[in-house]
Amino acid sequence: MDSKNPSRRPVQTPPPVAPGSDASAADPLLASLNPAQREAVLHDDGPLLVIAGAGSGKTRVITHRIARLIRDGTAADGILAITFTNKAAGEMRDRVEALLGVRSPWISTFHSFAARLLRRHIYRLPPYSTSFTIYDEEDVEALLREIVRGMDLDPAAWAPRSLAAKISMVKNKGVHDAGELPLRGRYEDQVFQEALARYGRGMQERNALDFDDLLLLTVRLFTTPSDLLDRYREQFRYVLIDEYQDTNFVQYRIGHALTEKSRNLCVTGDPDQSIYSWRGADPSNFRRFETDYPEAHRVTLDQNYRSTRRILRCANAVIRHNSDRQPKDLWSENPEGERVRIRRFADGREEAAAIAARIQELNDGAKPAGAIAVFYRINAFSREIERALILSGIPYVVVGGVAFFQRREVKDVLAYLRILSNPRDSQSLLRIINTPARRVGPAAVDRAAERAATARLSILDVVLSEAHRGTFPSAARRGLDEFAAIYRQLHALPRSPVFSLVEAVLASTNYVQHIQRSEGEEANERIRNVGELENAAAEYDDRVPGGDLDGFLSEIALLTSVDRWDDRKDRVSLMTLHSAKGLEFPAVFILGVEDGILPLGRSRLNPDAADKADLEEERRLLYVGITRAREELMITHTRERLRFGRPAPAFPSGFLEEMVDHDSEPGIDAGGAVELGKGSRGASGGLRMEVEDSPNDFNSDDGFGGDGDDGDDPFPPGARVRHPRYGEGTVVGGWGLGARRRLTIRFDRAGEKQMVLGFAKLMRIW
DNA sequence: ACTAACTTAATTTTT
DNA sequence: TTAAGTTAGT
Secondary structure (H helix, E strand, O other): OOOOOOOHHOOOOOOOOOOOOOOHHHHOOOOOOOHHHHHHHHHHHHHHEEEOOOOOOOOHHHHHHHHHHHHOOOOHHHEEEEOOOOHHHHHHHHHHHHHHOOOOOEEEEEEHHHHHHHHHHHOOOOOOOOOEEOOOOHHHHHHHHHHHHOOOOOOOOHHHHHHHHHHHHHHOOOOHHHOOOOOOOOOOHHHHHHHHHHHHHHHHHHOOOOOHHHHHHHHHHOOOOHHHHHHHOOOOEEEOOOOOOOOHHHHHHHHHHOOOOOOOEEEOOOHHOOHHHOOOOOOOOOOHHHHHHHOOEEEOOOOOOOOHHHHHHHHHHHHHOOOOOOOOOOOOOOOOOEEEEEEEEOOOOHHHHHHHHHHHHHHHOOOHHHEEEEEEHHHHHHHHHHHHHHOOOEEEEEEEOHHHOOHHHHHHHHHHHHHHHOOOOHHHHHHHHOOOOOOOOOHHHHHHHHHHHHHHHOHHHHHOHHHHHOOHHHHHHHHHHHHHHHHHHHOOOOOOOHHHHHHHHHHHOOOHHHHHHHOOOOHHHHHHHHHHHHHHEEEEEHOOOOOOOOHHHHHHHOOOOOOOOOOOOOOOOEEEEOOOOOEEEEEEEOOOOEOOEEEEEEOOOOOOOOOOOHHHHHHHHHHHHOOOOEEEEEEEEEEEEEEOOOEEOEEOOOOHHHOOOOOOOOOOOOOOOOOOOOOOOOOOOOOOOOOOOOOOHHHHHOOOOOOOOOOOOOOOOOOEEEEEEOOOEEEEEEOOOOOOOOOEEEEOOOEEEEEOOOOOOOEEOO
């Protein structure tokens, strides 16, 4: 974390000086490091593997190592450092510069590195050209939708989204062309192969790359015979890769290609924090590293400087339940700290209100809003907490969520810029050819696409050509004329500053007026967003000397969800657990820790749905969340959750029971749960969890509401319920526990039915 | 070709 | 609940 906000400065205390290391102690780059950290910083040539637990000062090690390499004679541009977010890259750059007062080396994400490399060299990989466009998910899905239509496939069975995911998975394994797919005879495989082939051709025609292409084509640049790889190997004497547990195979190959000769690859990470395997990340890259670099030196950092001991015990207790891991417990010399609070609420509203209330208390104490974060598993859960914070007048910022650059109005304006940059980007062209509306409908678009195909021209060429345009019906023709005029006017402008280009787009299209006309209440917000885009362009012009349109477009395409987050402002930060990776806050709230949410899916009622690997990744996600907290941690769940606007019963996550550290004194406070807690039936589970205040059913045998008749059962016999299909009825019996509980319900009209609580969309009436 | 009214699907997580 | 996609009427 950056230290601009004093409330979030790392709590690292200077560790004791290692015995017999006077020389080291005198070195300012080593003075504040513990022996293991020093070892990593001082390690000279050759591969280095740093297993760094949460809060163990990993970033410190990396920055100090870079600084040391430079001080000891390595040229700054002889070092390449890869981080997980652009924000982390920026902070690392600042830190290195602060340590040495020199220009920092090349630090960026894999994707940004690849984009920069490709801008320079992609001409070697025809038909791509330097002004390629980076497609985001939406662009990719739009193209796939077209392909699915073109292949006459059932759009339900071949949803663009899952198709995109599948394509990405394949690419992450290193397959780029359909021809490289292992051939099997199954119909689905053949269809997939054909779709992939069409997708590849479509992207090439458009001179467009998706996120995976950036990496894959970089590998291809390096493996296509030329002097290029040698040149970069020569340049990057040292390569460092952070968050190694979340790199994929293609990224591995990039790192390996660069360092196969020099052997100077340093990787840092923590297998317990691997949370992106769904995106192709492959933690076995650690193993691969040790195979490919058998001489690697290994350093483990397990002293935590961030969290209180209670928080750490909670984290250790959770992660210990993962079987697929090397045992590793974090330890700390930090104070014991406050108890970790686990709280249950009736519904999301109460949960949010309670969190807001606690935040208020913290604000009144020593913790400003900027010291506090709220994490959730899915973005949709930000709503309720936002509402509560607004109600309490607490300033907040949602990190990530619906990304700014994905907003419709922003993408429209960007589409004008993209078609300027890359005339082959027909996806962008089609987006704006009739936006603002100029009477160019689907029929005209189809026709233009057809003519383009037969004349072997781009659609833009057809639109720009007087001759082709003349063949359209008069209304569409006038619209196309108008578009062509706008395009020509914009095209004549210089490619920088970008700000002027944005202005020109807005002016020539009357875009703001268009918003006012077509949008109702949201018009103002959308206009504000367009204004923010102007700011972003101006800011880019200022910050990047020599930057042009291409640079601006690739930068915003590769922004990570935390990149736009200004952590210097004093606001509560709201984000997903995924976005929380790498961050830390004095106080952390994790909400919605419920079965089916965290772990997401249906693991408890339906253990087969999520396999063990998925479950363990969910557990790591919680572990990441817990270990973000420095002093205060509160974890909440509810008994009822709105699903698609309808209330549905919710059950505590199985992970909650795991938080108890059996081997040491209690660090968890599961008491004080509001209302409802009528007390548990017999705390028979022994010392499962220390509960101080009003005990709730954490103490019962399974951590869930029982099968009995007390206030803990959301649907006791006699309860009246409503079902969307069967109408109203009365619960007459039940069997089983938690979400798996089977209820027998006598419906007034439909008769008696058995249903599983977790699946049935039941609402209690009284 | 455009608009308004309808249906329906979606919730992982993100470069 | 909400957004996006579909259909029917102008």
